[in-house]
Amino acid sequence: MDFQPLINWYRTHQRDIVWRTPDTSPWGILLSEVMSQQTPVARVEPIWLAWMERWPTPAAFAQASSDEVLRAWGTLGYPRRALRLLDCARTIVSQHDGKVPALLDDLLALPGIGDYTARAVLAFAFGQRVPVVDTNVRRVVSRLVHGAYLPGPARRSDLDDVTALLPNDEAPEFSVAIMELGALVCTPTPRCSECPLLAQCSWQLAGCPAPSEDELAAAKRRVQKFAGTDRQVRGLLMKVLREAQEPVPQSALDVVWPDAAQRSRALYSLLEDGLAEQNPDGLFRLPQ
Known part of the structure; x- marks a missing residue:
């Protein structure tokens, strides 16, 4: 290519x-x-x-x-x-x-x-010639090389795919360029008319086949939701601890989320991960 x-x-x-x-x-x-x-x-x-x-x-x-x-x-x-x-x-x-x-x-x-x-x-x-593979690169390679609209699950062979594309010269610039292409043009909904590799794209040459229902469902499952998750609750609890100048009581954490069971689970996970700690007085703070 x-x-x-x-x-x-x-x-x-x-x-x-x-x-x-x-x-x-x-x-x-x-x-x-x-x-x-x-x-x-x-x-x-x-x-x-x-x-x-x-x-x-x-x-x-x-x-x-x-x-x-x-x-x-x-x-x-x-x-x-x-x-x-x-x-x-x-x-x-x-x-x-x-x-x-x-x-x-x-x-x-x-x-x-x-x-x-x-x-x-x-x-x-x-400046070394090594494959750099993120989500954007995988999406570009899926369309450009394999003719598939969406990449499948990440696998070790992704490194081999990108290594095969790396030029001997300017490999680092190529790596950041293909990442940028995935971020700006070859996005989940691509803007193909703007693509500098349009004439070489296997997906285009194959007639732009649509993904199957199974492929769409798998891609949807890989997108992580945030609203209402324990991760959101953890973030709210961390915000209280970050903004506090002194250790805070349980009541200061209870107000951030109405579901007591989920709030408790999120707080316990922060303690377990070393992102928060409870002092001998029962107050909560960031780890020291």
Whole structure:
């Protein structure tokens, strides 16, 4: 395939994202990738900027306390990511002399760093030729290579698919370009007329076959709802704890959600995950 049209399109249409600059450190790239998981870039950018100003290196961040980190995390969601980042920074300091490692196995051994994040750091921080596969990339590859409107469940062979597409030169730019294409053009409802790869797309060449009912149902099941879930209740409870200057009584938490059983379950899960704690007086607070 000829991917020069994709590279040209990216250079013209790429979003202006604060960490997409040559002077962003490997730590800044790692932080951006963790923060952006299941979270829109627009919500991440101001928090990323504040964190990089406050904790510009793993060594600086490693000195933070858990409650400082959770307050700074704000409403990004999935706050366990914040505590795992703290563990990650401390491991980088203790095992890698405060520098983000540039080897895949070393990155995967860091707390909270999975396959996607490790490879994204290698590609975007260190310029290595490695496959970077997120939801957007899987959707593009599904249509471009396999001729399927929607990708199936994530699988290990996704890495092989993307590796086969990677150019020998400009692989990191290709990786961010194909991600951007999935985010802006090859979206769940695609804008095919704007696609620089339209003439090479297997789905287009096959006549744009519609997904089956089973494929649509499976895709719908993979979309995580939020309203009314325990995750929403956890977020409301965390908001009370983040905004409180002192430990709070049970009554301050009871008012955030009417379903006592669900509220209790959510609170217990926060305690179990180390995102909240109860002091000897029975009051609740962020972990110290």
